[in-house]
Structures are given as C-alpha cells and as structure tokens.
Amino acid sequence: MTSHDVVARIRRLAGTRKVGHAGTLDPMATGLLVIGVDSATRLLHHLVGLDKEYLATVRLGWGTTTDDAEGEALPAASADVVAAIERDLVIDRMAALTGVIEQVPSAVSAVKVDGKRAYQRVREGEQVELKARTVTVAAFELLDVRPGDGCLDLDVRVACSSGTYVRALARDLGAALDVGGHLTALRRTRIGRFDVAEAGELEGFDVAARRLSPSDAARRTLPVVEIGADAARDLRHGKRIAAPADADAVAGPMAAIGPQDVLVAIVERRGPQLKVVTGFPAEEGA
Structure with missing residues (x-):
C-alpha cells in the first residue's frame, strides 16, 4: 500500500476530498503516516521538515539496485567473510555514519533531477547519479544481530533529519564493511512530536475519534x-x-x-x- 492509497481510503472514511499526508512512506515501509483533513491540510507543509525516527532491518552480505529488498541483488560477499563480522566493528562503522554527514540519496528515490523524479528516470533506463546532500543522523543504534544464510541481519533504530534515506544508510554501512548491504524492513515510529503509539490502524479507522484538534x-x-x-x-x-x-x-x-x-x-x-x-x-x- 502506498501513501496515496492511504489518503484515498481516508477520503472515503472522512467524506471529503480535502485530505493530504505529511511525508511519503515507501510501499515496503510500515508505521506512522500523519494525515491532514479539511483545513488541517494547511498544517502539513510545516510537518514535512520535522525530524523522523525509524526501526529498520539492514541485511549485510549484498547490495541491491534500489538499496532495499525490492531491487535486483548485486554480487554477494563470501559467506565466511560475512559470518566473521564482529559486533564491535558494526558499531564502529555505524558511528561513522552518525552526526552531520554527506549522504547520496538512493537512485530510485523521489529526488527530482531536472524536474523529474529520479525513480522515473531509472525506470526509463537512464543512469542517474545524485549529488550528496547534508543530513543529520542523530542516532544510528544497533538493537540486535541475527545471523542468516550467507547474511547478517541488523535490527537498528535511526533518528534523523528530514530528507535522510535509511536505505542509503544500509547501503553505506554495507560498503563500509566491504560486504554490501540493503534494507529489508522499515517502520517509521515518529515524526517530530507525533508518535506511532498514538496512531490508529487503518483497518477499522475511526476518523472522528482519531482527529486531533x-x-x-x-x-x-x-x-x-x-x-x-x-x-x-x-x-x-x-x-x-x-x-x-x-x-x-x-x-x-x-x-x-x-x-x-x-x-x-x-x-x-x-x-x-x-x-x-x-x-x-x-x-x-x-
């Protein structure tokens, strides 16, 4: 389900066309989507730039063309090399990706290149090289390590500025460890002071009961x-x-x-x- 699909559902439930959201989620992602209804859509512009927090799973062992599980797999690292990666080394490489950093967004992203989304250009067969942008990663925390078949799954927490790509963090962490990496799960848990714990599930959603003033x-x-x-x-x-x-x-x-x-x-x-x-x-x- 895309963020646009969610907006369409809320339009039906709220009985109004005037519905918008405060920041797209990738189709593979889950978690918090802040919705504006009626005149509250005028507030959404101010929410887009708020900092975000995510829970994610990074798979080490190979990268993909999209930096997530939906892309085509790139050549894999040796299973022995992946198995030998130590937790302390992972934490050290994650620390290097924390703070104010220069990040190149994923080529398959919504970043505009000469008026057209990067992902549209990639789908049309173009080679897209995006410029690095300055972002702030306030936290890149390792929660768990789970060995797999030729891979290593890392459960992580990311707190970051708007415009940060968690997929790109997965890609860059894999590159820093010389084994490749991509994102297999992503859940947005916070946008500014809006927390997923307060949100209602879309199935059976009650617009009137959930509306904030x-x-x-x-x-x-x-x-x-x-x-x-x-x-x-x-x-x-x-x-x-x-x-x-x-x-x-x-x-x-x-x-x-x-x-x-x-x-x-x-x-x-x-x-x-x-x-x-x-x-x-x-x-x-x-």
Whole structure:
C-alpha cells in the first residue's frame, strides 16, 4: 500500500476530498503516516521538515539496485567473510555514519533531477547519479544481530533529519564493511512530536475519534503565541497585530492560538508586528 492509497481510503472514511499526508512512506515501509483533513491540510507543509525516527532491518552480505529488498541483488560477499563480522566493528562503522554527514540519496528515490523524479528516470533506463546532500543522523543504534544464510541481519533504530534515506544508510554501512548491504524492513515510529503509539490502524479507522484538534497539532509542530479575542478577530480579517513579548525570540512561523484553544492562523514576524501566513476558518480552527 502506498501513501496515496492511504489518503484515498481516508477520503472515503472522512467524506471529503480535502485530505493530504505529511511525508511519503515507501510501499515496503510500515508505521506512522500523519494525515491532514479539511483545513488541517494547511498544517502539513510545516510537518514535512520535522525530524523522523525509524526501526529498520539492514541485511549485510549484498547490495541491491534500489538499496532495499525490492531491487535486483548485486554480487554477494563470501559467506565466511560475512559470518566473521564482529559486533564491535558494526558499531564502529555505524558511528561513522552518525552526526552531520554527506549522504547520496538512493537512485530510485523521489529526488527530482531536472524536474523529474529520479525513480522515473531509472525506470526509463537512464543512469542517474545524485549529488550528496547534508543530513543529520542523530542516532544510528544497533538493537540486535541475527545471523542468516550467507547474511547478517541488523535490527537498528535511526533518528534523523528530514530528507535522510535509511536505505542509503544500509547501503553505506554495507560498503563500509566491504560486504554490501540493503534494507529489508522499515517502520517509521515518529515524526517530530507525533508518535506511532498514538496512531490508529487503518483497518477499522475511526476518523472522528482519531482527529486531533488543529491547536493540538500546531502545538506539536510550531512555536506558539497566545492571543486575545481582539487580536484573533484582526488576524481573521487579514490585519497585522502587534507581536506579543513571547514572540520576540522566534524567527520563523508561529501558531497563533486564541481563546478556547482555537487555532487562528500561522503567522510570521514583520518588524514589530505579526502577519498571517495561513489562516484557519473559525468553525474549523476549534
């Protein structure tokens, strides 16, 4: 099932076309997908850049053309060489892939090359070489080691910045150990302050019961500025308001939340004032 399939299902369950998600999951992946319904889709843009956490399985022994189990296998390393890999060496090579690193995304990825997705170019037979990008891997933790038939499976936890490819970490770890590597399982467990433990399973999903209030979602996503009724009315009319003192230290977007915990708007500072970036209808902000 793709992320688009999930959105289609939620559209039927919610009875609205206005549904979106906050970051695609590969078809082989499981776990957390944050969905926006109706005006809350306006918040999704701010969720896309949040840090992520995953549980994954890396198979050492050979790489694949896609860096995961869906690709064609590349030449395998000797089973004896793979079996001789020690846990401490794995941890050492994982540590080298932790922190601020330069990562080349998988060729079969959604990265755009001259306006077209890299995976589309690969499917059309093109040779795609992507440029390295700076990403942050806050944690690359080894949870378990499971020997297999000519392979070594590593269960890992990854906490990383948006735009990091866990498939590429598997590929690069395998290369660092000189045996090749690819991803066989991936589960997203967290997006920013949204955790999979709070999520409902898609089968039998109850949209009304699972919906977070816009203000709750905004509080998890952005700095918050509390405003009064007069300021809320002015923002809804598109006017600028004087920036409260608690907005002084914030450079980027903020969630303006009014009386009764209603999300009024996403705002940004313009000198001594706050300007509306995205407004929310009064009846839906609650």
